[in-house]
Amino acid sequence: MTTAPFGSWSSPITADLIVSKSVSIGEVFVGGDDVWWSEARPEEGGRVQLVRHRPGGGAIDVLPEGFGARTRVHEYGGGAWWLHGSDVVFVNWSDQRLYRLAAGTSTPTPLTPEPADRHGDRYADGRFTADGRWVVCVRERHESTDAEPINEIIAVRVHHNGEPAEPIVLVSGSDFVAAPRVNPSGNVLTWFRWNHPDMPWDGTELCVASMYDDQSDDGQIVVGDTRVVAGGRDESITQPEWAPDGSLLFISDRTDWWNLYQVSAEAVHELVANGVAADATPIAPVDAEIGVPQWVFDNSRYAVLADGRILVAWFKLGIDHLGVIPAGGGAMVPLESPFTALSSVRAFGYGAVVVGASPTSEAVVAVLDIPSKPDIDGSTAVLSAPLRPARDLGIGTEWYSTPEPITFATSGDRFAHGLYYPPTNPEFTAPADERAPLIVLSHGGPTSAARPQLNLGVQFWTSRGFGVVDVNYGGSTGYGRSYRRRLIGEWGIVDVDDSIAATRLLVDRGDADRDRLIIRGGSAGGFTTLSALTFRDVFAAGCSLYGVADLEALARDTHKFEARYLDSLVGPWPARSDIYTERSPIHHVEDLECPLIVLQGLEDEIVPPNQSQMIVEALDANGVPWAYLEFEGEQHGFRQAATIKRALEAEAYFYSKVLGFDLADDVEPIDIAHL
Numbered sequence: 001m002t003t004a005p006f007g008s009w010s011s012p013i014t015a016d017l018i019v020s021k022s023v024s025i026g027e028v029f030v031g032g033d034d035v036w037w038s039e040a041r042p043e044e045g046g047r048v049q050l051v052r053h054r055p056g057g058g059a060i061d062v063l064p065e066g067f068g069a070r071t072r073v074h075e076y077g078g079g080a081w082w083l084h085g086s087d088v089v090f091v092n093w094s095d096q097r098l099y100r101l102a103a104g105t106s107t108p109t110p111l112t113p114e115p116a117d118r119h120g121d122r123y124a125d126g127r128f129t130a131d132g133r134w135v136v137c138v139r140e141r142h143e144s145t146d147a148e149p150i151n152e153i154i155a156v157r158v159h160h161n162g163e164p165a166e167p168i169v170l171v172s173g174s175d176f177v178a179a180p181r182v183n184p185s186g187n188v189l190t191w192f193r194w195n196h197p198d199m200p201w202d203g204t205e206l207c208v209a210s211m212y213d214d215q216s217d218d219g220q221i222v223v224g225d226t227r228v229v230a231g232g233r234d235e236s237i238t239q240p241e242w243a244p245d246g247s248l249l250f251i252s253d254r255t256d257w258w259n260l261y262q263v264s265a266e267a268v269h270e271l272v273a274n275g276v277a278a279d280a281t282p283i284a285p286v287d288a289e290i291g292v293p294q295w296v297f298d299n300s301r302y303a304v305l306a307d308g309r310i311l312v313a314w315f316k317l318g319i320d321h322l323g324v325i326p327a328g329g330g331a332m333v334p335l336e337s338p339f340t341a342l343s344s345v346r347a348f349g350y351g352a353v354v355v356g357a358s359p360t361s362e363a364v365v366a367v368l369d370i371p372s373k374p375d376i377d378g379s380t381a382v383l384s385a386p387l388r389p390a391r392d393l394g395i396g397t398e399w400y401s402t403p404e405p406i407t408f409a410t411s412g413d414r415f416a417h418g419l420y421y422p423p424t425n426p427e428f429t430a431p432a433d434e435r436a437p438l439i440v441l442s443h444g445g446p447t448s449a450a451r452p453q454l455n456l457g458v459q460f461w462t463s464r465g466f467g468v469v470d471v472n473y474g475g476s477t478g479y480g481r482s483y484r485r486r487l488i489g490e491w492g493i494v495d496v497d498d499s500i501a502a503t504r505l506l507v508d509r510g511d512a513d514r515d516r517l518i519i520r521g522g523s524a525g526g527f528t529t530l531s532a533l534t535f536r537d538v539f540a541a542g543c544s545l546y547g548v549a550d551l552e553a554l555a556r557d558t559h560k561f562e563a564r565y566l567d568s569l570v571g572p573w574p575a576r577s578d579i580y581t582e583r584s585p586i587h588h589v590e591d592l593e594c595p596l597i598v599l600q601g602l603e604d605e606i607v608p609p610n611q612s613q614m615i616v617e618a619l620d621a622n623g624v625p626w627a628y629l630e631f632e633g634e635q636h637g638f639r640q641a642a643t644i645k646r647a648l649e650a651e652a653y654f655y656s657k658v659l660g661f662d663l664a665d666d667v668e669p670i671d672i673a674h675l
């Protein structure tokens with residue numbers, strides 16, 4: 001092995017490798033014997049393609065050139081396409097209209113009219129009715145720049161003759177709606193709703209109503225009175241699904257953990273017909289999270305299998321697991337699988353199909369054969385060859401840093417969590433007396449979570465001799481409702497405390513150099529980064545990707561979905577504008593004395609570019625080393641290959657100059673002011 005300083009190691013995990021043929025796998029659906037999934041492709045400008053896998057025939061791209069399945073509802077999207085047999089309806093990114101690609105055809109046809117304003121009508125989170133006549137979904141209507149968009153549930157005729165017809169409004173009146181699902185008989189609609197200032201992980205209501213389709217050629221649907229099944233401002237309900245027997249399943253955090261509940265078909269009928277309150281039965285309670293926060297639409301964390309059992313993905317102490325619940329109830333039986341991060345769980349044949357990843361594998365689309373009689377102590381889910389395997393990166397797993405789950409003491413006599421990735425390179429070692437530079441990752445959301453799956457963006461750093469700690473600070477998902485609510489009124493304090501506590505643990509253990517500590521984050525993680533650099537004196541450098549600098553500006557300028565999010569994270573605005581001023585890095589720029597690189601998309605509607613520009617102006621006025629890169633055509637989060645490559649290499653170049661090491665990579669230099 002070659003001895004060389006940390007940070008200067010050469011690595012085959014380059015920015016080019018990271019973006020080359022990279023994809024982000026989204027939702028999976030099953031149509032007969034076929035499995036479909038979506039792929040976001042940076043090399044195609046972030047386009048989302050639909051892929052269909054036929055038995056014995058391999059995978060083929062479905063959408064023709066010029067079409068991509070991605071929605072702008074809530075700006076974060078998700079749930080942009082739905083399947084019925086071989087019939088697919090999707091939201092087209094360029095105009096946000098609904099299109100149908102019928103079985104056996106190659107040209108999508110529009111189902112919804114062209115709105116008066118570009119992207120004025122946006123759609124998400126739909127399903128076909130059982131007979132395939134209708135799609136029922138969420139519509140977000142932007143009618144005026146002076147008023148909030150209107151969110152409602154609508155029905156769209158799938159089969160029509162002539163021009164696209166105006167959708168039928170089924171449910172309106174709430175600030176937000178999600179997950180409209182029609183029961184197998186086609187006569188009951190369920191959905192969940194919430195209102196400002198709550199976010200969907202704070203409090204939602206699960207609703208049902210009768211639904212009548214007159215079966216006429218013109219097509220009319222009538223929805224009855226809304227009945228509330230469960231929920232409220234102190235209970236977060238998500239992912240309602242109808243079981244084949246007509247019972248209603250959903251996830252609730254009423255016991256602190258997002259667990260599974262069921263309402264019988266008879267109880268649903270009595271509630272819909274007569275308003276009789278329905279009791280929900282807990283199914284195999286566990287001190288773990290089955291649910292995830294509704295940042296994007298159409299999360300799928302469980303599925304009813306063909307034999308009536310329920311397959312669930314459950315998250316505990318930073319790691320995803322699989323479990324199966326017997327038909328009719330009973331204790332959940334853990335299933336061994338190679339995956340530590342799971343999404344999009346769907347029933348398929350007598351087993352299931354999932355999107356799964358591990359510390360040594362990027363996400364794959366995998367078919368699982370679930371044992372018919374798993375042992376109470378656990379059995380193994382049999383994994384067939386992935387339908388969509390991970391990329392062949394041409395490097396061995398010895399290059400990958402495997403995360404260590406860590407738990408550490410933090411402020412308030414509490415504990416927090418994270419994943420630590422040590423420097424890993426089979427060809428290099430550092431001098432014996434040197435400690436590694438440490439990158440502290442602050443995830444977005446802030447109600448999100450670090451997941452233990454192969455992330456080449458992390459491995460880019462570890463293989464060059466950096467340690468990386470991905471912090472699941474208080475407020476993160478996966479540790480129960482009470483842990484998630486630690487951030488209420490404390491954003492910019494608890495997250496920063498926990499990030500620093502993780503850093504100190506690793507310094508005290510000898511894993512990190514206290515003089516070469518870096519913090520980086522995007523969006524909400526960018527706010528944590530800027531707060532740590534402004535109000536604390538711990539870090540030697542930082543990177544803010546589309547980060548929040550001015551809380552008041554965010555409260556005034558951000559989109560509807562998060563328009564009142566800061567009411568809970570910070571305090572009611574404008575009534576507590578004093579707290580906003582106190583917590584906003586932009587109002588304390590005289591204390592911002594740490595070298596910083598700032599990366600920003602120019603089409604970001606969530607954190608507008610002016611936030612980053614204000615920070616750069618402050619850095620310049622203070623004479624602090626800084627670099628600033630703007631990217632055309634990028635929204636909140638970078639999706640284009642050229643952007644991802646340039647941003648990563650620029651960040652590495654910046655660290656090499658401000659921390660004083662020689663970068664092994666030959667990258668395009670950037671301008672660094674005051675250096």
